[in-house]
Structure formats: C-alpha cells, structure tokens
Ligand SMILES: Cc1ncc(C[n+]2csc(CCOP(=O)(O)OP(=O)(O)O)c2C)c(N)n1
C-alpha cells in the first residue's frame with residue numbers, strides 16, 4: 001500500500017513560489033501579532049502558533065476551491081492558504097458582529113465554510129469523523145472534490161480518529177489525512193506515546209496510500225498534496241506524513257512546556273521553512289534580497305492595517321478583554 005515517490009524540490013507547475021513566501025510570512029507575522037495582542041490584554045483568544053510549520057499551509061495551494069479542509073488548531077497556514085483573511089481572523093478574535101461565528105467561537109476553531117474551511121474541535125481527532133462524513137457526501141454527490149483532514153501526531157491516540165480512518169479506507173472516500181508530525185504532544189515526545197515516529201505505518205492498513213513529506217519544504221508539501229488529491233479522487237484515500245517541528249511554544253497561555261530541547265531546536269531552526277523558500281527565490285527565482293524582504297514588510301503592514309480596521313468596526317469590543 002505504501003507509495004514512496006522521490007521527494008521533490010522543483011517548482012510545481014501552476015504555482016508561484018513567491019506566493020508560498022507570502023502565505024508563510026502572513027501566518028508567522030499574524031501569529032506573532034495575535035500573541036502580542038493577548039499579552040497586552042487586547043483580546044481574549046489564545047494562539048497556538050505553528051512557528052516552523054508554516055510550509056504545511058502551501059498544501060492549500062494544491063487544492064481546488066471546492067475542496068474542504070478540516071484544520072487542527074495549529075493549522076493557521078492552511079486556513080490562510082484556503083483564502084481566509086487576516087481581517088476575518090481579527091473579527092473572530094474581537095467578537096465583531098460581522099464575524100462568521102458572531103465571535104462566539106474561540107478563533108482557532110473559527111470556520112469559514114464558504115471557502116471550504118470547516119469546523120475543528122477542542123477534542124483532538126474529534127473532527128476526523130465529521131471530515132469523513134463530509135467526504136462521504138462528496139463521494140455520493142460525485143462532486144469531484146476532496147476533504148483534507150489535518151491532525152497533529154498526538155491525535156494517533158484518539159479512538160475516533162481510527163473509526164474515521166477505518167470507514168474512509170473501507171468506503172474509499174475522497175479523503176486526505178494530513179499529519180502535522182512535529183514529534184510532540186504538548187510536552188510529551190513521540191517516543192513516550194507511540195512505538196514509531198512515522199504515522200504512515202499505523203494508517204496504511206486501513207486502506208490508505210501514504211507518502212512521507214518533508215514538512216519544512218514548501219515544494220515537497222505542494223507536490224505531495226497534488227499527488228494525494230489525485231489519489232483520493234481515484235478512490236485511494238491518501239495520507240501525508242509531514243515531518244516538521246514546532247519551533248515555538250505550545251500556545252500563548254501555556255508557553256513552552258518542553259525542556260531540554262535546545263539542541264534539536266537549533267537544528268530545526270537551521271531548517272526554517274521560510275528561509276528555505278527565501279534562499280530558493282534568491283538563487284533560482286531571480287529575486288533580489290530587498291525584493292524578498294519587501295514581501296515580509298508588505299504582510300506586516302497589511303496585518304497592522306487589518307487590526308486598525310477591525311478595531312474601528314467593533315470599537316466596543318476591541319481592546320476590552322473583559323467582555
Ligand atoms: C480527546 C482529547 N484528549 C486530550 C486533549 C488535550 N490535548 C490538547 S492538545 C494535546 C496534544 C496534541 O498534540 P498534537 O496533536 O501532536 O498537536 P501539536 O500541539 O503537537 O500541534 C492534548 C493531549 C484534547 N484536547 N482532546
């Protein structure tokens with residue numbers, strides 16, 4: 001069942017690497033910004049930063065508009081990749097009247113169904129059965145679209161994940177399981193909670209084709225999702241085992257619960273997914289360093305402007321964390 005194609009580094013047809021960079025900076029800077037707002041007491045919602053895992057969002061750029069994504073709480077990049085905006089996120093965060101869920105949902109669970117971003121859950125793995133159900137609808141309606149269920153590797157221990165995978169594999173649903181395999185669940189390293197780091201060996205027997213992915217390489221992520229989508233549509237549910245690393249804390253309220261990680265953190269920092277694409281753009285993409293720096297600056301400016309706009313839209317809520 002396992003499919004192990006070569007990892008790929010070439011430019012995917014139809015994709016613009018500079019778009020990869022925009023998406024990754026948007027994610028990183030937005031999460032830095034929202035963590036700062038929380039620290040200042042300007043918002044209630046907590047952030048679960050995907051620092052170091054931003055390249056996984058590029059998977060959204062290999063999807064069709066009608067495809068659905070059920071994200072994890074650390075999947076901000078793929079939510080932005082599907083087209084959710086920073087403004088929409090700020091509206092959720094401050095409970096603006098125009099917010100998609102009226103601001104009643106914690107913003108890391110905010111869904112934007114119109115663009116295929118579906119609801120997550122506080123119960124890890126809890127959204128897998130819902131995602132499989134959505135894929136069943138897609139199959140019955142012959143919609144030609146797929147459902148991507150994103151989970152952290154810690155969800156392997158959740159029973160409902162296995163129920164969903166069993167049915168997705170048996171019924172050959174147009175279902176893609178994308179694992180943010182960062183090797184930790186909160187402070188527990190993978191070796192404390194499972195026998196093998198890779199999740200593919202656990203998922204393949206349910207009837208999935210699987211592929212190991214360098215989750216810090218945006219190009220590999222893009223190719224892999226294009227492959228997985230085609231497989232799932234052809235009646236072969238697919239699983240992407242994306243190896244990556246959480247370079248930041250667990251969340252804005254828990255901070256960093258891991259200890260003794262200095263060595264591995266330094267090693268993964270040297271593999272920063274944003275630096276990887278920036279180097280590629282300089283070496284192969286014909287961009288000067290100042291043009292590359294301008295991408296980041298433009299995203300930072302857009303985020304600050306979106307926050308100012310959100311505050312104007314809902315002046316009674318923004319800046320008042322007690323509500
Ligand atoms: C069913 C359930 N059990 C326990 C928890 C508590 N919990 C929250 S996050 C988490 C670990 C998740 O790890 P992982 O899925 O690897 O995500 P990561 O934080 O590494 O991105 C746990 C156990 C929960 N939310 N739901």
Ligand SMILES: [Mg+2]
Pocket residue numbers: 152153154180181182183184185186
């Ligand atoms: Mg994890």
